[in-house]
Amino acid sequence: AALVPPGMAVEAKEGSLAPDFLLKTLDDGEIRLSDLRGKGVIVNLWATWCGPCRKEMPQFVAAYDRYQKEGLEIIAVNLQESRSIIQPFVDDFGMDFPVALDKRGAVSDEYRIIGLPMTYFIDREGVIRSVFQGPFLERLEGTQVQAAIEQDELTRRIEEILE
Template structure:
């Protein structure tokens, strides 16, 4: 067996292994064009959240955990989106993935992040969404259908996410001055 052949086989095997979490993380998830589960549970302040109440807005539902480094990078970005676009056109829900109340509250109390937090300690919401890997983001259009699903987070994915979000916002929202400026 040649070194070149072996190297290509190892490369292919390595790429397949790198993709396993992505493949496993998306099985059973609602996909683009589908209506996601409407019940997100309760906000950390106790209010029940039903996504049907947010029709007419773009909604982002992201699943995160305090121990997830990429999640901790994504949350401030989503908070910036929320502040910049405004709650009249965008609603961001950050659903905590199966953590203790203490770990959840350590993040949810951060007043610098303009997000609506949901504590999913027992995993009922994440199970309905088929979430097995983090972060896992669902971008939902004004009609209530999922427009995009993102698994993982990197700075390289940010321009695409911004373009997807802007494409969903009405022209008058895209053209007004940013609310968080």
């Protein structure tokens, strides 16, 4: 299955092909979602001012460290902030995965973002396997049990897209 080209009408929902995008990255490169075909991809839309985004970012950093060699890619799509605001956040959290810059909000529009954070789990074929709106499993906040539950759920979703 191929990813849907930009501009074609598609809904970014579970079971549908992920809308393709091409964005500049924080390190002055570019990233195109369709170039990652064959990998499991997490697309996380976030902003530095978003408290839940800050809270969940360490989970994605840990997941990337653990699963990158198995074919996981994470694209952290920042919504409309400047490099000078984004860079300290990236440095603070040790984000080694691509940070894409959605300066005009094209990706957030295409994916019909209704709030932040918004996370898409995309399989190796380019199909959205699950969508998570809001902070990743914030329930039971503040307990070690909760941290384990969140990690297990993130692991389950990652393993699903790496199948």
